Amino acid sequence: MGSRKITALLKFGVVFMFLFVFRVEAGYWSVTMNKSPIKALVGEDVTIPCYIDGHPTPLKLQKVAVIWTLKLPNTTEYTVYISEGSNHTASRHSSRMAESDLINGNASLYIPQVQISDDGEYSCSVTVTPYQRSAATILQVSVKPQVTLSSPEISVSSQCEKTVTCEVTKFYPESVKIRWERYSDSEGSSGQTLLDENTCLTEPVKNDDGTYNVTSVLPVRPLSLHENGDVYSCRVTHRSLENDLSLNVTLTVLRDEPSYIPVYLLDNKITIVTVFTFCFVFVLWTFIRKGSQRGAAKISQRGLGEDTQQDESPQLIIFTQCDNLVHNAKSAIYCDILKLCPRQTEVTVYMKRMNDPEKQLLCSWDSPLGIGYVRYDCCNDQRLTSSKKNPETYTSDNYRINVEMVPFLAEVFPDIYKCSFTVYLTPDREKENGAELIVEVTHPTQTTPISAKYPLAIN
Structure with missing residues (x-):
């Protein structure tokens, strides 16, 4: 019986080896x-x-x-x-x-x-x-990316905006993700906030060695002193990294200096400059007030439904640049139009390059229809007393420069308004360096638009 089992096993082994060799062959x-x-x-x-x-x-x-x-x-x-x-x-x-x-x-x-x-x-x-x-x-x-920030610290007044640049260089492959985050302990904030919607990301640029460079720009405009000490983080995700790379920049919010009533104190006494300034403002306010009352009387005689040309005329255009203009980087230029009743106001922005014979239209803004037609002193209309009213963004398509315009309306004194707007530029140094940014304001009280020019110096 044992010999039969051995014989059967031997036969099975031979068959198995035959089948294995057959499968291999x-x-x-x-x-x-x-x-x-x-x-x-x-x-x-x-x-x-x-x-x-x-x-x-x-x-x-x-x-x-x-x-x-x-x-x-x-x-x-x-x-x-x-x-x-x-x-x-x-x-x-x-x-x-x-x-x-x-x-x-x-x-x-x-x-x-x-x-x-x-x-x-x-x-x-x-x-x-x-x-x-x-x-x-x-x-x-x-290839692991190299990440650098334009500065580890940034100081900004609440009246200005500055940009923080995060440069990601010498990486491969091209696909990379850059996120901006804000960490805040300020009042009303809850820790971390994503800021991707307001960022500007350049197209990747290929280097001679096959690696890539890309730049992300974040505009920083604090709304209050409570944001002092907030931390902005540029976080980079790439397949070469086991963990994200991040660099931080700390915000210092500067206390705003008075824009229209400078007060100088010396040995705890008001100086002559202060007295003169207050007197000037008082006289100006009284003059405008009387003019408004006279205009109101005329309108009451003619009826509320009629238009009037007695609005206050815009008087001054002031440019403010809180940061340097950088090639292919988003930068902000601020413009203030003083002593303005915004009814029927049109603000137009042009650019004139050095070699162009004529200025080119970039963007424009019209005051919303219906504002100021209820009564003459339209600047008292409560619909306009907020610091931000109906912001709109305009982009130039035909001049091949990335331009955005965001207007603001704010009351400075009773019956005196300031129209402020921000022009965001992404300039090209070869094309726009030395060009002029031109702002024109059209108002019913003016036979010709008032205008101002701002020369562009691009690094």
Whole structure:
């Protein structure tokens, strides 16, 4: 009985070996490679695994051929390495395979000091005469970005806006994510706030070595002194980084200086300058008030439904630039129009380049219809007493310069309004350096628009 079992086992073993050899000879073996991408930084040495599974070893080299090919991200494909028996041809400099490993079914390729040009999909094609098998995997070659901020600190008055620039340079591949976050302990704030909606991101620029540069610009305009000490963070996400890179800038909010009533104190006594200033303001206010009353009387005689030309005339255009103009970076220029009743007011912004014979229209703003037609002293209309009324954004399409205009209306004194607006520019140094920004204000009290020019100096 025991001899029968031994005989049966021997027969089963012979059949199994026959079937195994048949499967191998018939090509029932495979090539396996990494399913997940292989990650490496430029300059590192990399081995791309490729194994021959299911074939008995040692292999006879004269029956084995291995071809390594690389498909680049732009779909271009070329041969990297060829092994035929004892003959080896390396198209990629210094790449190699070990014959001792190949005999044992290891067809891995060694690539020293990988470069951006090595990034792509690698295919390992193995022939064990007469059968061929292949597999593929991805090698991701990356370069870590370098991140710099324009300044670790920024000081801004609540009347101004400055920009913070986050430069991300020398990275590969091109895909990168830049986020701006604000961390605040100020009153009414709750920790972290995302600021992506207000940022300006340039198009990636490719360097000669294949890496990329990109710049993100964040406008910072504090609303109150409570924002003093807030921290703005530029956070960068890239496939070369295990964790995000972030750099911080701390905000210092400067106390606003009085714009229209300068008060100078010396030895706790009001100086002559202060007395003169208050007298001047009082006389100006009295004059405007009397003019408003006379205008109101005329309107009462003519009826409320009639239009009037007795509005106060705009008197002065003041430009303020709180930050330097930088090539291809979003910057802000502020313009104040003083002593203005905004009814039927049109503000137009032009630019005149040095070599252009005529100025070119960039953007314009009209006061909303209906404002000021209820009564003569329209500047007392409560719809206009907020610091921000109906902000609108205009963009120039035909002059090839990124321009935005956001108007504000604010009451300075009773019956005296100031129209302020911000012009956001993303200038080109070659085209706009030395150009003039021209602002014109059209008002019913003026036969011709009042205007002012602002020369652009771009770094």
